[in-house]
Amino acid sequence: MRAALHPVFRHARGPISPLLSVPLSFPLSSLASSPPPSTFLERAEQYVAWDPNPSTRSYVSDLLNHHPTTPPSAPAACAFSSERLADLFSARLAFGTAGLRAPFGPGYSQMNDLTVIQTAQGLLSYLLSTMPLPELQSRGLVVGFDHRSSSSFTPFDLSSRNFANLTAAVFAERAVPCYLFPDFVATPLVPFAVAHHGAAAGVMVTASHNPKQDTGYKVYWGNGAQIIPPHDAGIASHITQNLEPWSASFSSSPPPPSPLLLPTEHLAPLYFEQMRSKLCRRPSSNSSSDSRITYTAMHGVGHDFSRRSFEAFSLPPYIPTLSQQAPDPGFPTVAFPNPEEGEGALAEAILAAESAGSRVIVANDPDADRLAVAERQAGGEWRLFTGNEIGAVLGHWQYSRASGSEPIAMLASTVSSKFLRAVAEKHDFLFEETLTGFKWMGNRSAALRSEGYDVVFAYEEAIGYCVGDLVLDKDGVCAAAVMGEIVGFLRESETTLAEHLAKLYDTYGYFANRNSYVKIHDKGALDSIFSKLRSPAYPSTLAGFKIKSVRDLTTGFDSAQPDNKATLPSDPSSHFLTLTMESGAVVSLRTSGTEPKLKYYIEAKSGSEQEGRELCDALWVGVMDELIGIGDEAIKSKVEIPP
Numbered sequence: 001m002r003a004a005l006h007p008v009f010r011h012a013r014g015p016i017s018p019l020l021s022v023p024l025s026f027p028l029s030s031l032a033s034s035p036p037p038s039t040f041l042e043r044a045e046q047y048v049a050w051d052p053n054p055s056t057r058s059y060v061s062d063l064l065n066h067h068p069t070t071p072p073s074a075p076a077a078c079a080f081s082s083e084r085l086a087d088l089f090s091a092r093l094a095f096g097t098a099g100l101r102a103p104f105g106p107g108y109s110q111m112n113d114l115t116v117i118q119t120a121q122g123l124l125s126y127l128l129s130t131m132p133l134p135e136l137q138s139r140g141l142v143v144g145f146d147h148r149s150s151s152s153f154t155p156f157d158l159s160s161r162n163f164a165n166l167t168a169a170v171f172a173e174r175a176v177p178c179y180l181f182p183d184f185v186a187t188p189l190v191p192f193a194v195a196h197h198g199a200a201a202g203v204m205v206t207a208s209h210n211p212k213q214d215t216g217y218k219v220y221w222g223n224g225a226q227i228i229p230p231h232d233a234g235i236a237s238h239i240t241q242n243l244e245p246w247s248a249s250f251s252s253s254p255p256p257p258s259p260l261l262l263p264t265e266h267l268a269p270l271y272f273e274q275m276r277s278k279l280c281r282r283p284s285s286n287s288s289s290d291s292r293i294t295y296t297a298m299h300g301v302g303h304d305f306s307r308r309s310f311e312a313f314s315l316p317p318y319i320p321t322l323s324q325q326a327p328d329p330g331f332p333t334v335a336f337p338n339p340e341e342g343e344g345a346l347a348e349a350i351l352a353a354e355s356a357g358s359r360v361i362v363a364n365d366p367d368a369d370r371l372a373v374a375e376r377q378a379g380g381e382w383r384l385f386t387g388n389e390i391g392a393v394l395g396h397w398q399y400s401r402a403s404g405s406e407p408i409a410m411l412a413s414t415v416s417s418k419f420l421r422a423v424a425e426k427h428d429f430l431f432e433e434t435l436t437g438f439k440w441m442g443n444r445s446a447a448l449r450s451e452g453y454d455v456v457f458a459y460e461e462a463i464g465y466c467v468g469d470l471v472l473d474k475d476g477v478c479a480a481a482v483m484g485e486i487v488g489f490l491r492e493s494e495t496t497l498a499e500h501l502a503k504l505y506d507t508y509g510y511f512a513n514r515n516s517y518v519k520i521h522d523k524g525a526l527d528s529i530f531s532k533l534r535s536p537a538y539p540s541t542l543a544g545f546k547i548k549s550v551r552d553l554t555t556g557f558d559s560a561q562p563d564n565k566a567t568l569p570s571d572p573s574s575h576f577l578t579l580t581m582e583s584g585a586v587v588s589l590r591t592s593g594t595e596p597k598l599k600y601y602i603e604a605k606s607g608s609e610q611e612g613r614e615l616c617d618a619l620w621v622g623v624m625d626e627l628i629g630i631g632d633e634a635i636k637s638k639v640e641i642p643p
Contacts, residue, residue, distance in 0.1 A: 040089035043108060047089065050245055053113040053252070055157045056106035060088070095119065095236040097228055097439050100217040101207060101594045104150035104158045111215050112156070116163040117250055119217055120170035120203075122239025127200055129234070133174070135200075139222070140177040140262055142193040142202035143167050144185040146301050146367050147327035148215050159329075160205040160215055162252035167203055168261070169250045177260040179267075184327055186305040186368035187218070188475040191442075193267050195224030195472065209298075209338035209365040210594075212331045225442030225472040229569075268305075271470070272312040275478055279468045280313045281401050282485055287314040289488035293360045294353035295480070296321035296346065298337045299328040300366025302477065309481035315488065318362070321352040331366075339363035339372030340463050343384060346374055350382055360487050360497065364476040370463045371479040375497045387461040388417035388513050388603075389501055394465055394479065395420045396504055397486055398457040399427065409448050411441045411458035414568060414578070415515075415588045415601040420457075422508040422605075435553070435568055436576075436590065438464055442472035461515060461601070505609075512604050512612025514620050517597040518628060519640035526591060526598060529628060529635065530554070530575040542579060542587065543622030551578040587619055589627060598628065 037043045044060055051057040066081040088107025093100060093115055100119060102111045127136055149159035161184075168178040179193055187204050194202040202220035210216070219227050219235065227235070255261060280286070295318040297303040303325050310318055323333055331337045339345050349361045353376070361382075363372040374384045385393075395410055402408050409430035410420050416433075424431035430453060434440035438460065445455040449469070458466040464474035467482050490500055505511065520526050533539065538550040538559075549560035556570035560580070576590040585604040592599060602619045606612035629635045 040086050043089040044085050047106070047108065047114065050243075051106070051112070051114040052117075052245070052248075052250055053157065055155060056112045056114075059106050059155070060085075063088075092240075095122070095232065095239055096593065097226065097232045097437070098216075098593050099219045099227075101210065101214060102216070103213045104148075104154060104156060104215055106156065111163070111217070112158055113162065113166055113250075113252055114245070116166050116217065117170060117245050118239055118243050119235075120167040121242040121246060122237075123201065123203070123219065123235055124171055124174060124176065125238040125242050126231070126235045128174075129238070131200065136174075137176050139198055139200040140179060141167075141171050142179045142190055142197070142199045142220075143205075144181045144187070144190040144193075144203070145205040146187075146207075147184045147329055148205075148207060148212070148366075149329040150213075150215075152330045153212065158215075161254075163205045163215070163217065164203070165252050165254055166250055167205075168255055169252075170246070172255070172258070172260045173246050173250075175260065177262050179262045179264050180255070181264050181267075182254070184301040186301055186364075186477050188369055188471050188473060188477055189267060189271060189305075191220050191224040191226075191471045191473045192271050193264070194220050194222065196267065196270065197262075198222070204367075206367040208367050209336075209340070209370065211336055212329060220473075223443070223446050223472065225446055226437075226439035228439050228443055268308070272308050275309060275470055275481065276312040278470060279478065279482055280485065282489065283314045285492070286485055286488055287316075289316055289491060291316065291360070291484070291488045291491045292319065292356065292358040293362055293484055293487060294319045294321060294349055294356060294358040296324045296339070296349040296352070296361070296363045297327075297368070298334065298339060298345070298363060298366050299324050299326070299331045300337065300364060300368060301327050302364035302366070302368035305368055305477045306362075306364055306480045309477050310484055313481045313485055315481065315484045318484070319352060319356045319358050321349045323348045323352075337366050339365055339370070340387065343374075343382060346372070346382075346384065350374070362480045362483055364480065365463075368476045369474045371465055371476040371483065372463050373483060373497070377496075377498065383498060385497070385501075386513060386515070387459070387463040388419065388511065388515075390463065390483075391416060391459040391461065391465065392419045392504055392511075393486060393497065393501060394467060394482060395457045395459065396423060397482065398467060399423060399429070402454070402456050404454050406452055406454040409453040409455045411444055411448075411455065413437070413441065413460040415590070415599075416459060416461040417511050417513060417603055418586070418605065419504075419508060419511045422511075426508065433568070436460060437593075438466070438474045441466065445469075445472055461513075509605050510607065510609055510612050512606060512609065512616045514602040514613075514616040515600065516642065517592075517599040518630075519596055519642070520598055520638055521596045521640075522638045525635060525638040526575065529598070530577065530589075532629070533577060533627060539579070539626065542581070542626060543618050545585070545619070545622075546582040547579050548582045549580045551580075552576070553578075581619075583615070585615060585619060587623060587627075589623070600628075 048061050063081045092108045143164045145160040145164035150156050168180045190202045190204040204218045207214040207216040359376045361374040413436045414433040421431045441458040465479040551558040553570045553576035558566035578588040588601040602616050604612050604615040
């Protein structure tokens with residue numbers, strides 16, 4: 001059964017559907033597709049029948065025409081077609097708490113118009129399982145998108161903008177209105193809009209800092225935080241129940257004016273107004289500051305938004321890295337547009353800063369929800385601060401400037417530094433750890449605020465920061481302005497960021513970190529590494545240091561608890577192991593939810609920088625040799641160690 005496209009998405013002017021005020025007379029599950037095809041060839045044929053995009057549909061159709069079941073075909077073409085069709089249709093792209101993250105391209109294993117339509121239908125169907133249609137229609141959906149597009153490097157006409165338009169079209173099919181941003185938007189604006197309007201949910205189409213080949217589909221719940229269980233599994237289930245497009249006329253073109261397209265032009269000014277009123281502490285001093293800060297958007301959407309955040313704080317305009325200022329989906333000057341990757345990722349910004357005589361660089365990732373900071377040292381070299389170091393500076397600033405009557409609280413992911421815990425213990429405020437990912441911190445922040453706490457800061461070591469209560473997600477735009485204010489404040493006493501950080505460590509203890517990752521594309525090899533760590537027993541020593549406790553968030557085991565049960569949620573679908581040494585040093589290993597990475601995190605609190613780094617280096621050798629086992633040839637051949 002296929003429903004007709006809502007009239008306001010076919011014509012510039014048209015009546016509002018009676019569905020706007022009358023509940024559906026049939027359940028959405030009745031629109032579910034028939035039993036799914038059992039072979040990848042059948043799934044490919046189904047895809048061709050359903051895909052509304054000519055560029056991806058014709059590609060799959062050509063593969064089918066060259067398949068050996070449709071002779072005559074050249075043997076080489078047949079072999080390629082079979083292998084390619086199997087790649088594209090043997091498995092379906094999985095929806096999880098991170099939403100979707102995958103390459104642009106045809107097929108059910110990649111992101112394209114059809115898989116986005118199916119995802120949007122599943123999201124709408126799931127929302128209707130949690131609330132009646134009139135409530136969903138009264139609250140609406142927020143939809144934003146970044147600048148990513150595949151047309152410059154693939155033959156496919158796919159883009160984040162088109163995926164956002166298709167999402168709005170699916171919701172219009174059920175007369176659910178959308179706050180659809182008309183142009184590229186920084187990710188934090190979507191959760192801000194969800195919370196401000198009390199929307200039922202939000203969608204941000206972005207792949208954040210992934211390479212140019214990728215895109216993504218991030219979902220926010222009605223509280224403005226990213227989804228957590230059980231919503232992820234619920235949405236995934238409803239996607240599989242609603243695979244066949246409800247309309248044959250869904251369009252990826254910008255929708256015409258309609259009562260179902262709600263205004264968004266007021267949201268950015270309101271966001272910056274609230275940013276200033278809640279978080280700018282020194283507007284007069286900021287306006288007279290002579291600090292010179294260089295900024296890079298990494299070819300993403302951040303420039304227009306971070307520029308306005310500096311204006312909102314009355315800060316001097318930053319010096320833009322012109323070669324990376326404009327949104328460019330080809331990311332021509334950087335292969336991996338992630339400012340966390342190191343000096344190589346900031347090479348263009350360093351050139352711009354040195355040319356302008358700037359001492360500090362702030363960088364957003366392409367969707368502007370993360371912040372990186374670098375500073376030129378006295379010897380002329382550049383120091384790229386770690387996510388934990390930036391978190392220490394921002395977190396202490398928020399503590400020292402807190403002035404409300406409510407008790408304050410801070411959050412950090414469990415793999416982040418324990419520095420803020422030391423600050424909290426010294427000054428008697430609440431500090432809590434969550435699982436990795438802002439989906440956990442955002443939802444925990446909401447819960448703590450309902451209990452009367454003022455959650456002034458939350459962060460994860462992967463350069464994600466939530467400063468204040470503007471949003472329930474990481475926000476690189478806001479964090480950039482706050483960092484600009486801190487730099488100006490320190491400038492008045494001729495103090496550098498590095499010197500300020502050293503003073504903080506003198507006060508609260510030195511926290512040395514060594515965090516990185518190895519790439520392992522073979523899931524079997526990953527599973528084998530963790531299986532060996534669990535069986536026949538967890539390790540009792542590492543690099544000669546005694547292990548005090550073991551926490552395994554895959555199985556829910558924690559030897560530090562009286563009942564051996566972890567207090568943080570466990571997840572059997574991923575690996576996450578934490579070892580706490582007798583010395584207090586902590587080592588964690590976990591798999592990534594979006595990339596083929598095994599990430600490791602090492603932290604040691606000590607009395608000096610040298611002592612801490614030496615301890616981290618010794619533990620790192622243990623991680624590589626004893627935990628990951630790179631000495632094992634079977635493992636070593638499958639491990640890719642970054643430079």
